[in-house]
Amino acid sequence: MQEITQSFIPAAQYSASFAAAFLWLIPAVPIVASGVIALLKQPKRKTSATLAIGSLSLSLLLSLFAFAHVVTDWSRSIATREVVNFTWFQFGTTNVDLGWVLDPLAAVMLVMVSFVGLLIFIYSLGYMAHDENFTRFFCFLSLFAGAMLGVVIANSLLLLFICWELVGLTSYLLIGFWYQRPAAAAAAKKAFLTTRVGDVFFLLGMVWLFSQTGTLLFYNNGAGSLEAGALTGLLAQHAGLGLTAAGAIGLLIFAGAAGKSGQLPLHVWLPDAMEGPTPVSALIHAATMVAAGVYLVARVYPLMQAGALTGGTTTALTVITWVGASTAVFAALIAVAQNDIKRILAYSTISQLGYMMAGLGLGGVAVGMFHLITHGFFKALLFMGAGSVIHGCRDEQDIRKMGGLWAKMPLTFVTYAIGMLALCGFPLVFSGFWSKDGILEAAQHWSVAKTPFYMLVFGALLTAFYMTRQVSYVFFGRWRGEKAAHESPAVMTLPLAILAFFAVVLGAIGTPAWPWFRAFLEGRAASFDMHGFAEPGLLALMATSTLVVFLGLGLGWWIYGSKSPRAEEKDALEKAVPWAWAALRDRLYVDEFYSVTVIAFYAWWARVADWLDRRVWGGVVAGVAWAFRGWAQLNRLLDIHAVDGGFDKGCEELSNGGGLLSRVQTGRVQTYLRILALAVVALVAILIWSSRA
């Protein structure tokens, strides 16, 4: 049974919302398309591409429609959260419900995911044109898009988890798309297993939440797990380590998000995931899937925030902040010393995800989500630009073998530069500046400690530095490659242009003068007011961040931009501080640490299990088999000697007996006579005896 309910602000009125009722189509259509493509044969490229792009376009249209609906309602000051719930199954008296939700958060994310996704689909038409597994690619892409959209609209933690796992699966399939390469297969496995570690904690949190509140629905007319009643109940429970149940569950769910979004201990899979095709890196590992973790934290934010006094914070949010800030700095440091164009971007992504998480912890949903939206656009742009570069340089990915591409690939250069400046947070013009500043501002006003602020500022410096390094190596200087490079076709450069446009323009919705995004998410009215800049300390902060950005850009230009190193020459910084460079280039040895501890432990377990299997269980099986064979042999012996032997013996005895008996037939008369006489005597004796008795 379906119920379309309104919740959140009592002034809401019931609207027979067409958008809400058909929201489920948004993820369903791409998933169905994926299923159909799976049945197609490989040569049917046009059909598969049409299906994929068509389905995602439909999803985009529906998302825009839903977004427009939400915006209209918001503009009329009707803050709405529309929910459609239904019972999936029940056991005993407990129901397991699923449902979807349409609120500002979901609407914004829907548009971002479907829009960026559609652009990347179109880009893939050009990028994967020479690949023979074209249809399989679009099948997986479509499945991914559907699953990600499912994560966005889920109103039930269970439905979210289901789509979450689907997203993880498609990520695995797409990273390992060129599975014949052992590096790709290994990277896919690593991604899946590392996110699995996070997912275990996620599942634990989910189960705990269900057992405490009795429901996994987020919003259910006051009975949902994120609504006031459930939250007070969770706060009342204490879970040890000074945490309430709400905080503990929040942290467990954050662990799942940390896996998917590459936060510090579980970040190791993201750089290796660059083994997949570049559109995959753009879509999944820049704009959408890794953002799913951030989105999850935003979704269950009431849980994280429960119990916070006004202006204060909870343990869960503090942990999230620290993890996010550490990740931001850690990944930025490593990005400085990488030489693969995509790896630099991968570490940059990890760093920016750290920013987003820190933003959520420091300033709330709007702050983190704004950075997520802007980052989605310019990171996708950067990855696709990198893909264009790789394509143009004939599958070369080492930046030391590129150079001087600003002339050969002008469109790519311009769009890439826009993306790079947005990422660095170049002041005022680019969206990255406004979104990052939002986070910095929240960090500055954080009540717990000031250290995250300094870390994030340092991270911004590093970001500008390594991006300048990358751009100098790739686009400036002399061409260091072997063959000549060429510009990419329009089907690839057009999406770049569109994304570049948004990388600039999106900043407008998050400025302090017109905080439309924040107001939209929080259900307040927004108005354009220049006095927004008059907040104390805001201008100083803007000046600080501008300074930091220019410092980073300047440093980068000074060390790398002005010179044009030869291909084999060592990096300038490497010559200066070789030991630091080596540590950074080797990714601060996190992978090696894991390999020695966790992997070694598991390898040991695997050996034990193998030994058990072969020796003990195998021994048991072999023993049973041996026993059976022995039994069979025994049976055989029994059969041969007892049964056959007995039977043969019996027949022999019978035959002998017959032979013996035939000796009575001597053929001589007197023998017969004797027997007759004997018989008569016997009979007479019996007769006499019986008559006497």
Next chain:
Amino acid sequence: MTPLAGYLLVAALLFAIGLAGALTRRNAILVLIGIELMLNAANLNFIAFWRYSPHPEALTGMMFAIFSIAVAAAEAAVGLGLVISIHRHAHTTDLDAINRMKG
């Protein structure tokens, strides 16, 4: 011992002797001789019983004996004829040697 018992015993002994002869001698004719003796012993039995029976005028025993004698004669004739015939075929009257019916 009554006279009857005496005659009966004699008849029994005669019978036994005849049986012994029939069962132990090799020659076929001697077997027939034994059989004749057995028949005669039976006749003696009948006559003895007739003599000491309560109604001898019924002549049952005497008739029996007379008929027995007649049949014995016929049987002797046929039997000896058979022996002669066998002798013609097997050139011997040794009963141990005649075992064509051996099974």
Next chain:
Amino acid sequence: MSIAFYLLAALTLGGALAAVLLKNTVHCALALTVAFAGLALLFLQLDAQFAGFAQIMIYVGAVAILVVFAILLTRGSETPTDGVLSRRWFAGLLIAVAVFSVIGWAVLQSTRALPHQLAAPSVTVQDIGVALMGRYVLPLEILALLLTAATIGAVIVAMYEKEGPK
């Protein structure tokens, strides 16, 4: 039990013994004749005159002669090789002994129950004739048939075959 009985019994039994024990078959046949004669005399002593004379006429006069003839006719190939007694003659002896013991025991056991008529019956040949033609006419006729068949049979059995035996 008079002396005559014992003497006659001895004669008969002696003759019988001789008939089965002697080596020479002709001697056996002649001993048989003696046994027959003894038996006839025993019949006479038992006041069965007709049976006695019939015994002499048939047995002594015909059967014994027949036996002698048969012996003489089958004498040619007799070679006294393995003795007169057959294989396993002891078994036959035992059986005979067993038979005698059973019958003898039965007789001795039932001595008291045996009929006991001491007066000699007076039976004339006329009575026998009347009985034969009266009460026993059917067995008589059948006997006649039997004798006819036996005669024919004996002749056929002992006849020379035209093909001649091998």
